[in-house]
Amino acid sequence: MTLRRIAVRDETIVEWMQSDHDGTSAVAKLDYRMCGLVQIAALIAAGGSVPSYRRAVELARLGGATPDEIVAVLAAVAPTIGVDRSVREAPKLGLALGYDVDEALDN
Amino acid sequence: MLGGAQLTISTSTRAPFRLDEAKLAPPAAPPTEVLRAALVDRLLSTPQSPLVAVVAPAGYGKTTLLRQWEKEDARPFAWVTLDESDDDPTSCLVYLAAAIDSVEPVAADVFDALVAPDALRRVGAPRLALAFSSTTTPMVLVLDDLDRVLGRESLDAIGLLCDRVPQGSTLVFSTRTEPPVGLARLRTRGRLLELGAKDLSLDRSEASALLESADVRLETDDVTEIWERTEGWAAGLYLGALALRSGGPTVSVRELRGDDSYIGDFFREELLQRLSPDDAEFLTATSVLDQLSAPLCDAILERTDSAERLDRLTRSNQFVQQLDRNRQRWRYHTLFRDLLTHELKREGDERVRALNHRAALWTLESGDPETAIPYAAEARDYELLDQLIQRAALPVYNSGRIATATEWLRWFDDDRLLETHTPVAVFGSWGNAYSGRPEEAERWLRAAERGADGYTDRLVDRSASVASWVAVLRAGLCPDGPEQMRIDSEQALESLAPGSMWRRYAHLLLGCAAGMSGDADRAEHEWRIALELAQSSGADPLTTQVIGQRALLALERGDVAAAREMLATVQTLPGPPLGSYATHGVALAALARLSLLEGDHERARRELMRAQSLRPLLTWALPWGAVRVRLELARVALALLDEVACRTLLMEIREIQVHRPALGVLLDDISRLEEQVGSLATKNWNWAASLTPAELRILPLLATYLTLDEIGERLFLSRHTVKSHATAIYRKLGASSRSEAVERAVESGLLDDFVFVPPVKLGHNG
Numbered sequence: 001m002t003l004r005r006i007a008v009r010d011e012t013i014v015e016w017m018q019s020d021h022d023g024t025s026a027v028a029k030l031d032y033r034m035c036g037l038v039q040i041a042a043l044i045a046a047g048g049s050v051p052s053y054r055r056a057v058e059l060a061r062l063g064g065a066t067p068d069e070i071v072a073v074l075a076a077v078a079p080t081i082g083v084d085r086s087v088r089e090a091p092k093l094g095l096a097l098g099y100d101v102d103e104a105l106d107n
Numbered sequence: 108m109l110g111g112a113q114l115t116i117s118t119s120t121r122a123p124f125r126l127d128e129a130k131l132a133p134p135a136a137p138p139t140e141v142l143r144a145a146l147v148d149r150l151l152s153t154p155q156s157p158l159v160a161v162v163a164p165a166g167y168g169k170t171t172l173l174r175q176w177e178k179e180d181a182r183p184f185a186w187v188t189l190d191e192s193d194d195d196p197t198s199c200l201v202y203l204a205a206a207i208d209s210v211e212p213v214a215a216d217v218f219d220a221l222v223a224p225d226a227l228r229r230v231g232a233p234r235l236a237l238a239f240s241s242t243t244t245p246m247v248l249v250l251d252d253l254d255r256v257l258g259r260e261s262l263d264a265i266g267l268l269c270d271r272v273p274q275g276s277t278l279v280f281s282t283r284t285e286p287p288v289g290l291a292r293l294r295t296r297g298r299l300l301e302l303g304a305k306d307l308s309l310d311r312s313e314a315s316a317l318l319e320s321a322d323v324r325l326e327t328d329d330v331t332e333i334w335e336r337t338e339g340w341a342a343g344l345y346l347g348a349l350a351l352r353s354g355g356p357t358v359s360v361r362e363l364r365g366d367d368s369y370i371g372d373f374f375r376e377e378l379l380q381r382l383s384p385d386d387a388e389f390l391t392a393t394s395v396l397d398q399l400s401a402p403l404c405d406a407i408l409e410r411t412d413s414a415e416r417l418d419r420l421t422r423s424n425q426f427v428q429q430l431d432r433n434r435q436r437w438r439y440h441t442l443f444r445d446l447l448t449h450e451l452k453r454e455g456d457e458r459v460r461a462l463n464h465r466a467a468l469w470t471l472e473s474g475d476p477e478t479a480i481p482y483a484a485e486a487r488d489y490e491l492l493d494q495l496i497q498r499a500a501l502p503v504y505n506s507g508r509i510a511t512a513t514e515w516l517r518w519f520d521d522d523r524l525l526e527t528h529t530p531v532a533v534f535g536s537w538g539n540a541y542s543g544r545p546e547e548a549e550r551w552l553r554a555a556e557r558g559a560d561g562y563t564d565r566l567v568d569r570s571a572s573v574a575s576w577v578a579v580l581r582a583g584l585c586p587d588g589p590e591q592m593r594i595d596s597e598q599a600l601e602s603l604a605p606g607s608m609w610r611r612y613a614h615l616l617l618g619c620a621a622g623m624s625g626d627a628d629r630a631e632h633e634w635r636i637a638l639e640l641a642q643s644s645g646a647d648p649l650t651t652q653v654i655g656q657r658a659l660l661a662l663e664r665g666d667v668a669a670a671r672e673m674l675a676t677v678q679t680l681p682g683p684p685l686g687s688y689a690t691h692g693v694a695l696a697a698l699a700r701l702s703l704l705e706g707d708h709e710r711a712r713r714e715l716m717r718a719q720s721l722r723p724l725l726t727w728a729l730p731w732g733a734v735r736v737r738l739e740l741a742r743v744a745l746a747l748l749d750e751v752a753c754r755t756l757l758m759e760i761r762e763i764q765v766h767r768p769a770l771g772v773l774l775d776d777i778s779r780l781e782e783q784v785g786s787l788a789t790k791n792w793n794w795a796a797s798l799t800p801a802e803l804r805i806l807p808l809l810a811t812y813l814t815l816d817e818i819g820e821r822l823f824l825s826r827h828t829v830k831s832h833a834t835a836i837y838r839k840l841g842a843s844s845r846s847e848a849v850e851r852a853v854e855s856g857l858l859d860d861f862v863f864v865p866p867v868k869l870g871h872n873g
Contacts, residue, residue: 032754054835058797062754064761095831098801103825 036060040073044089045081053096067097121218122201123506130188133174134428139320141313143172150176156300157272159279163304165442166342169281183210188251194258195510196227200235210246213238222507223687229807230859232264236271245275253282289812308339321348342442350377374446394447395462399437406469407462460486493528497567500534525554529562529573533580541689545728552584568607575602579609582616585730588769589623611640619731623771648690651677655694662700674698686717689724696739703746715743716856723800730767738776752796753784794839795855805832810849
């Protein structure tokens with residue numbers, strides 16, 4: 001039923017989704033780890049800012065995701081959204097993990 | 108002690124180590140010196156500038172000017188002559204505090220806060236700045252030779268003082284180059300009076316007076332020529348005067364402009380070669396000494412006439428400066444010493460090492476191993492250094508001068524050296540472990556293990572074998588779990604000498620091993636012994652740690668009254684405030700838990716936040732402490748329904764488990780906690796408690812004047828990384844600016860409220 005309500009853009013559901021700032025409400029039925037990883041995937045696809053990546057990474061890590069698992073999302077989504085987009089978003093995800101890829105490449 | 112002259116302990120301060128009074132006063136004035144009346148008048152007529160920077164190369168008379176200013180100004184002068192030892196921020200700040208204290212008393216808790224090196228940025232430096240800004244006696248605080256300080260943390264702490272100069276007081280820097288303490292922003296605000304080389308150059312009449320004071324009588328035209336050639340540079344004029352006095356220069360004085368490429372030649376050809384061979388040898392050889400005394404000079408030169416020679420040289424040469432009224436200690440003017448050192452090096456490295464070696468042996472025999480250490484390092488005598496560090500490392504650590512001890516250990520930072528000097532490797536590993544550098548702690552442990560069998564030199568604690576020291580260390584780093592930790596601790600206790608300082612650590616660790624194995628009775632027994640040994644030796648960081656462990660144990664068996672009594676003791680112990688050392692973590696965790704049991708949720712939340720700042724130091728290098736503290740704090744967070752804090756702590760525990768999977772009964776505790784977190788029904792988002800260790804390291808620096816680039820330099824991070832962390836901090840604290848983030852951090856207890864000292868509003872100069 002939740003899927004149908006989302007599909008028809010039920011106002012109650014929309015209001016609920018918009019107020020669910022961290023995406024972990026009961027509607028989503030996902031744990032922190034999964035929420036965080038899914039949000040990271042969405043950011044890679046849409047092109048996110050570092051603060052947004054940071055927020056999603058924190059969620060994932062609170063749920064027990066390791067840095068390796070988080071980075072693996074880049075590879076996981078590449079076949080769907082294109083390798084080029086993953087490549088472009090990798091430095092931002094790195095910064096969100098506390099790692100400056102650009103600086104490391106300079107060394 | 109240097110030549111019988113005591114390093115005096117100032118009884119008006121609570122300095123954690125012996126202070127050298129010579130650093131807290133200018134060198135004695137020579138019998139004759141040129142009066143800088145015009146410059147002194149200028150300084151006296153601009154009291155509204157809270158900051159004065161006297162910036163000029165060596166030999167322009169900076170210290171002379173300040174000394175003359177002191178005589179004329181009605182305000183008391185608080186003086187610190189800085190040197191390389193002040194690269195250690197604890198040393199630097201303690202001397203600053205002692206100087207201020209010489210004018211107006213500085214509270215004991217300020218000195219206590221300076222002893223905690225890991226908390227200097229968060230607590231010690233801001234408290235000192237607040238103490239300075241709160242003084243009511245107008246004073247002039249002089250920092251002489253500031254260019255000799257290169258340590259960033261020391262310079263940052265000095266920079267904090269710049270915005271906190273109280274009304275009516277003046278802060279003065281005397282330095283060869285512009286100090287990196289944020290002068291540019293102070294200049295734009297019109298708060299800074301600057302005197303440079305041009306201001307300090309002697310005018311013609313002053314040049315004439317200097318030549319007369321050196322017993323050089325010249326025709327008027329000659330005075331004019333030498334003055335023009337040297338462009339009023341006092342040291343150059345004086346060197347020229349000495350040359351003229353000893354027979355006239357063969358090289359034209361035109362080269363005397365402070366240009367190093369010429370001054371060295373002039374110095375050698377016109378001065379040294381004209382002195383008696385004895386005097387020349389004396390000056391050159393004793394240039395290895397930071398401070399001279401007659402007995403020390405006799406020792407390194409193997410002669411007996413140094414007292415008479417130093418007396419004579421002081422009278423005839425202004426570059427030899429007397430440091431005390433008793434005429435027992437001297438030093439060379441830095442420019443003069445630079446030139447002499449340059450000459451000495453021409454005699455070869457072996458000579459330099461031999462002189463330093465004699466200086467090291469003499470100062471050691473005089474009962475001052477700490478002063479002997481730099482000489483032993485220059486002598487490249489690693490065996491002697493090993494013995495000296497064994498004696499001096501723990502007292503220096505306990506006085507908060509971690510940077511000093513770290514510098515000593517850096518000389519050995521080579522696997523081959525570490526393997527042949529096991530005691531140094533042991534100290535270094537502990538230092539790295541307690542400073543939050545687990546990989547380094549592990550590397551030094553491995554080197555110590557490899558070298559233990561081959562080490563046969565005597566140990567300062569008289570233990571028969573260094574293997575016992577390594578066993579304590581291995582127990583502390585606990586690489587193989589609680590059972591091996593127990594074995595290592597017991598083996599250590601079997602072979603450590605009865606009076607060894609490591610015995611209390613072995614008992615502490617035996618207790619922790621028992622705790623991790625579920626044997627509470629054994630844990631309590633060992634910790635009681637550790638506490639007795641710690642209290643009898645005055646080792647306060649260990650005392651707090653042991654009491655914290657025992658208090659947690661008491662709470663676990665339901666004895667709240669006993670825990671309360673123990674934790675009350677901890678809060679009244681002398682020394683740095685609770686929360687300054689990594690070893691304080693368990694006591695803070697116990698306090699948080701006690702607060703919860705007493706129903707004081709607000710206090711529990713405060714203690715939880717106070718403990719957060721220690722997380723960067725509690726790494727897998729000390730897993731028994733790092734996991735135990737996090738488990739306790741996570742339980743408190745859970746009780747406060749702070750899911751984010753709880754999950755953050757659990758996440759860090761999982762990261763520690765990657766390196767240290769064997770954690771005994773703590774593993775059950777971790778599993779239980781994970782189940783409980785999963786079932787939390789209410790969300791109480793306190794993102795402030797989820798600041799990562801990297802963010803916690805940056806947070807105190809956001810409270811300073813440093814730019815993000817400069818913060819990155821301090822922490823070896825790129826600007827992008829710092830910005831990413833800073834943005835996350837703002838978000839988690841609900842702030843939209845740096846200053847707001849600092850305010851929120853103080854409100855939440857992440858930063859001490861002393862850090863947020865508002866700059867002094869100027870009433871006299873906008």
